[in-house]
Amino acid sequence: MQILHISDTHLGCVPLNLKEREEDVYEAFNEAVDTAIKDRVDAVIHAxxxxxxxxxxxxxxxRLGEAVKRLNEDGIRFFFTLGEHDISRVRDTPSPYLFHRLGMATYIGDGKPYIYKDKDTLLIGFHKHRRSECYELVEKLKAINPPHDVKRKVLVLHQGLGEFHPYAYELSIDHLPPNFNYYAMGHLHDHAMKSYGNGIICYPGSIDPTPNEGIKEFRKGFCMVDLSGDEAKVDFVQIRSSRRHMRYTIEYERLDELVRIVKDSIIGLTKKPVIEVRINGRDGVDRARIANILSKISDLCLYYSWEVDLVRSDKSLRLYEDKPDIERVLLESAAEVLGDHATASFAIDELLPLLNNGDVDSVVDLVWKKFEDSLKNT
Ligand SMILES: [Mn+2]
Incomplete structure (x- = not known):
């Protein structure tokens, strides 16, 4: 049994608001689908x-439909669960569910055991449970009682495990049921693995940097999982078509050398990279001069941004060195204004993402629902 495990494809996301970056995401996804077909995997699991x-x-x-159709034509089943990006905060049918209804893919996020291929492999998955619903999820995980006559067991979840990333904590590893061969995880955007009992817990990570990942060098890909032996064997396969992110740090005084440095470092790249330049300077740097020099790299890249790290004269302090945890500061400020953390979390975690997308209708629905719930509870 060979599986291609992928997650966090974020199809339709438009990093940097550039059409080219949207295409990069589809290209990465299709690269994974090509690999599934070429290597004749038994299933693709999307976490x-x-x-x-x-x-x-x-x-x-x-684009998803075309990819799933290609898999179908080669007899490869597409199994999926849902992440928070797929699930509307107001009641609605999740879009990927369409392909389940059409019989082209199989949704396994409802916790029902699915036996694949002659009882050889058990797949069981849960859709994303938000932090406030995790207590429920833990109970569901405890209640899993896999049949004894299956050879391999795969659990599919879209949750943050504290042992992988403390800030993304939603569950601990010991909340996971033991004795599974493979834990196909989604949610964290960096690839990471740990063994657990006789199994492997694996996050493939996102397939291309999403807007909130910023500009940094990265390795993105998916996992080829071989479940034919007693233990799962996992190969992380890097996406070859990724558009590189390049970061340069340069002293203000040496800024004239930047164009040459960039030219030298991008030789051989098939796609124009995304570039971030950090300039070490002191108070009084000439920003017009910086903008002028930087404009000379605009033809070499798809996009660039720059920032000056001001070095104070007492040498010990850098203005930008201690970046505050923006999310935490935002939440605390909101709690100060609104009076409590629960309301603040509602505003920042639930309403703000919708407002960022201009989805005012959903916000109104959600505020009404919250209001109605509060009436029920009093
Ligand atoms: Mn994600």
């Missing part, structure tokens, strides 16, 4: 955040 938003663009839906 959630298939789309970037619960209301994906027509293009994103079509």
């Amino acid at each position: 959630g955040d298939i789309f970037h938003t619960p209301k994906p663009s027509g293009t994103a839906i079509n």
Whole structure:
């Protein structure tokens, strides 16, 4: 049994608001699908955040449809669960569910055991449970009682495990049922693995940097999982078509050398990279001069941004060195204004992402629902 495990494809996301970056995401996804077909895997498992938003663009839906169709034509089943990006905060049918209804893919996020291929492999998955619903999820995980006559067991979840990333904590490893061969995880965008009992817990990570990952060098890919032996064997396969992110740090005084440095370092790249330049300077740097020099790299890259790290004269302090944890500061400020953390979390975690997308209707629905719930509870 060979599986291609992928997650966090965020189809339809448009990093840097550039059409080229949207295409990069589809290209990465298709590279994974090509590999599944070429290597004749038995199944593709998608561990959630298939789309970037619960209301994906027509293009994103079509690209997923074309990919799933190609897999179908080669007899490869597409199994999936849902991430928070796929699930609307107001009641609606998740978009990826369409392909389940059409019989082209199989949704396994409802916790029902699915036996694949002559009782050889058990697949069981859960859709994303938000932090407030994790208590429920833990109970569901405890209640899993896999049949004894299956050879291999795979659990599919879209959750943050504290042992992998303390800030993304939603569950601990010991909340996971033991004795599974493979834990196909989604949610964290960096690839990471740990063994657990006789099994392996694995996050493939996102397939291309999403907007909130910023500009940094990366390795993105998916996992080829061989479940034919007693222990799962996992190969991380890097996406070859990735558009590189390049970061340069340079002293203000040496800024004239930047164009040559960039030229030298991008030789051989098939796609124009995304570039970030950090300039070490002191108070009084000439920003017009910086902008002028930087404009000379605009033809060499798809996009660039720059920032000056001001070095104070007492040498010990850098203005930008201690970046505050923006999310935490935002939450605390909101709690100060609104009076409690629960309301603040509602505003920041639930409403703000929708407002960022201009989805005012959903926000109104959600505020009404919250209001109605509060009446029920009093
Ligand atoms: Mn994600």
